[in-house]
Each structure stands twice: as structure tokens, then as C-alpha cells.
Amino acid sequence: MMKTKTTFQSVISFGEYALKTGDVCKIYLGPMPIYIVTDPEDVSTVLNKCLEKMFVYKFIQPMLGKMLVAAEVPVWKRTRRILDLSFKQHILDDYLELFNDQSSRFVDSLTEDVGKGEVDITEKIIKSVLETSCRTTLGVRLDGKDLVNDNYIVAVNECLEVLTTRIYRPWLMFDFIFNMSVYKKKLDKALETIFSLSEQMVRLRKSEHLKRLKKKGDGNVEGRRIQSVLDVVLENTMTETDSLYTDVELRNIADNMLLAAYDTTIYEMLFVIICIGSYPDVQEKVYQEIIQVLGEDGQLSKENLSQLVYLEAVIKEAIRLYPIGPIVARDTTSDTKLRNVMIPKGSSIMVHVWSVNRNTKYWGLDAEEFKPERWLSPDTVPNHPAAYASFSPGRRGCIGKMYALMYLKAAMIPLLRKYKLTADHKKVELEVTVMLKPVSGHFVKIEKRQ
Numbered sequence: 001m002m003k004t005k006t007t008f009q010s011v012i013s014f015g016e017y018a019l020k021t022g023d024v025c026k027i028y029l030g031p032m033p034i035y036i037v038t039d040p041e042d043v044s045t046v047l048n049k050c051l052e053k054m055f056v057y058k059f060i061q062p063m064l065g066k067m068l069v070a071a072e073v074p075v076w077k078r079t080r081r082i083l084d085l086s087f088k089q090h091i092l093d094d095y096l097e098l099f100n101d102q103s104s105r106f107v108d109s110l111t112e113d114v115g116k117g118e119v120d121i122t123e124k125i126i127k128s129v130l131e132t133s134c135r136t137t138l139g140v141r142l143d144g145k146d147l148v149n150d151n152y153i154v155a156v157n158e159c160l161e162v163l164t165t166r167i168y169r170p171w172l173m174f175d176f177i178f179n180m181s182v183y184k185k186k187l188d189k190a191l192e193t194i195f196s197l198s199e200q201m202v203r204l205r206k207s208e209h210l211k212r213l214k215k216k217g218d219g220n221v222e223g224r225r226i227q228s229v230l231d232v233v234l235e236n237t238m239t240e241t242d243s244l245y246t247d248v249e250l251r252n253i254a255d256n257m258l259l260a261a262y263d264t265t266i267y268e269m270l271f272v273i274i275c276i277g278s279y280p281d282v283q284e285k286v287y288q289e290i291i292q293v294l295g296e297d298g299q300l301s302k303e304n305l306s307q308l309v310y311l312e313a314v315i316k317e318a319i320r321l322y323p324i325g326p327i328v329a330r331d332t333t334s335d336t337k338l339r340n341v342m343i344p345k346g347s348s349i350m351v352h353v354w355s356v357n358r359n360t361k362y363w364g365l366d367a368e369e370f371k372p373e374r375w376l377s378p379d380t381v382p383n384h385p386a387a388y389a390s391f392s393p394g395r396r397g398c399i400g401k402m403y404a405l406m407y408l409k410a411a412m413i414p415l416l417r418k419y420k421l422t423a424d425h426k427k428v429e430l431e432v433t434v435m436l437k438p439v440s441g442h443f444v445k446i447e448k449r450q
């Protein structure tokens, strides 16, 4: 097992305790009781019936607004219906070329790290994933603009840290105390940086959308192009004279999409790399599969996507053991009957994703082990769909699951074809700042494959 940091350990211990008792358990956040759920049957009930997010999500509203991740149910339903249009398979298929291209460029960027011993590749992953996410979610090319060094990433991390601080220091949950604290100043400064990017991007997409509408009105037929999430939203909500959303709402949607796409993919990519580097036999099997399906230089396409069965198993297994959202949380708006207990209206429930994914009743006694082979037969994966909770298996679950799996496959192909990776998952420390992240990305050795 990877080494862990203190906050992480305390978060994980609730789930471990619930797993031991075999049922729902109750903890207290200050004076507030919170129910912890780890059985897939209960997970399914909670994530499909309790759609209202737990009250702590409101602390992210200054950054993400009230449109999607931290929205109340009626607004979320409307936004989600529109966003679902952006994740249709044909739109995702159009991203493949971009994913392949970005992945090759990522591999090229590693040249200077080859044969240098243990290196930290996090920053290079961040750059590559962020560039891709800006293109696919906002339709914007960064064209050399370096968001990593432009403090954008730092600003996002500061917002997430302030959110975590408010959860761990219950007195800061009260707005009147928080507003007087240094955290409020820190948050406001970070928000300025974040909004300046998304406002600029929304302005650009809107003006291009209006130009396209005008051209269409003039009878000019447009050629095929990659459609970003924001493009699809604009297409379905904005005419030359009318718009369903205000600029601030569009900015909120852009901020939700960008954060949900890049901050998850970056770290899951790092976890996949660490897992592959820690198990040489697994790495060799993935390499052989890539060569068998794609040869020495073939690229991922919608035709061969489903043939990389072992690579997909490796990615899913890494995401099972290291779910970027180790907890998702809901509030009940009516009494909610779980298998053995009635949760009263007005309660908070945490689905302990980390522990659901390690529930030995469903995953077997080797649940803690990294074993991609388990995904290769229906007999060795749980038959309950909510036993794999990394993407939040319910109505407010991840809209980008297929996107993420495609991207991670595309990223691993040129990387493993060119290089041999060595890592040690036991050396990696984890932390939870809302999301589960490695404290550092060191410990990856890159060598040229002979």
C-alpha cells in the first residue's frame, strides 16, 4: 500500500470502519451526524435517489457557481440535459486525433528525462492534459500560453485548499467568520486568476458562435470541425438574438467543465503510470497488446478502441484503487430507506468510494491488490454496477467517463511503445484536498525500450 498523509488517513479510516461493521456507520462533523455508506446496494440507492449535494459543496460555489457540480437539483437537471449532448459518442470520436497528437507530444516532452533516474513528470502531465482539456471543453488552443506557470493551476489548487480548510475547521463553515479570515482574501485573489481565463474563453467562443450563426444565415455551409463542450452548449442555448444563459452562467459552466476534465485526468494518468511502472509483468503485457493490435506505429482509432482489452483493464484497476473522488456526498430531502437502516430527511450521507472499491464482499479477499486480470472475466468482477464507484454510479455521476478512458488509453500507447517505466507505488504519499492526489509525482524512471 502507498504511504498516506494524516488528513488522508482520517478520511480513509471512516470507510475502513464502515467496511468492518459491514453496514452504514455514523460519524460526526462537529455537531452534525454523517452516515457513511460502503455497500453497493446502499450506494445505488443514495446516488440515484438523493440528488441534492451535501451542504459542504456550497463552499465551492464561489468558484463553480450554482450551475452543475454544486447546483441545486432543478438547475442541475437543466444543465445536465444540455451537457449530455456534448458527450455523444460521435463527438468523442472526433477527439481521438487530438488525443493521439497530444499524447505523442507528451512523450516527446519526456526525452530530457530518459535515463535520468527517478523524475517528477507531474508538470508535464499537467501541461499536456490541460492543453487537451482546454481544446475539448472550451474549444480554445493555448498556443504556447503556459497556464502552469501563469498561476492558473496554483489558483485552482488554492481554491480547493480553502474548501478543504472550511470542511476540516468547522467554525469556518459560518460565512461571517470565514469572510473575516485570511482564507477569504486568498480565495478572492485566486478567483480573479481563474475567472480571467474562463471569461476570456467564453467571450471568444461566443463571438465565434455568433460569426458561425451569421455565416449559416448567409447560406455558407461549414466544414466538419471538432466541437468543444462549450460550442455544443452555445449551439443549443444561444441564437443571434437570444441566450438561455448569462455570461456569468456560461463562465460557471466553463469552469465546471475545465476543472472536472483536467484535475481528474491528470492525477488518474499519474496513478495509471505509477501502477504500470510498479508491475513490470503488467507493463510487458500491455506493451505486447499494443504491438499486437496497433503494430509499431498505429494509433488509437474508433475501430481499434475496444480491442485494447488489457490496457483498459489496467486503467480501470488503477482508477479502482485510486479514485480521484474518494468520497461523494449527498443530503437527504426525504426519509431514505437503505438496506438495514432508515436515514432521516435532512441528513448527510457520504458514499465512501475508496472503501466501496475495496469491499472484499464484492471484490474478493485480494481487493487491495492491483490485479488488472480481474477485469477480463465477468466471473471476477462484481455483478453489482455500483461496486465500482470511482465515476459515481448514479444520476449525478461522471459525464466524462468514456472521454477519460479514451484519453488515458491514447496517452499510454505512445508512452509504453517508446519507453519502459519503473515506479514504486509503495513510495507514493497520498493526500485529500477534496480530491485524492499523490503528494508528489516523483519516483518514475523512464528508459528507452530496446
Ligand code: HEM
Residues within 6 Å of the ligand: 068, 069, 076, 080, 137, 256, 257, 260, 261, 262, 264, 265, 268, 319, 323, 324, 325, 328, 329, 389, 390, 391, 392, 395, 396, 397, 398, 399, 400, 401, 403, 404, 405
Ligand atoms: C478518470 C477520470 C475521472 C474520474 C475518476 C471522474 C470522477 C467523477 C466523479 C466521482 C464525479 C461525481 C462528483 C460528485 O458527485 O461530487 C464526477 C462528476 C463529473 N465529471 Fe468526472 N471524472 C473523471 C473525468 C472526467 C472528465 C474527463 C470529464 C469531462 C471531460 C468529467 C466531467 C465530469 C462532470 C461534468 C461531472 C459533474 C456531473 C454532474 O454534476 O452531473 N469527468 N466525475
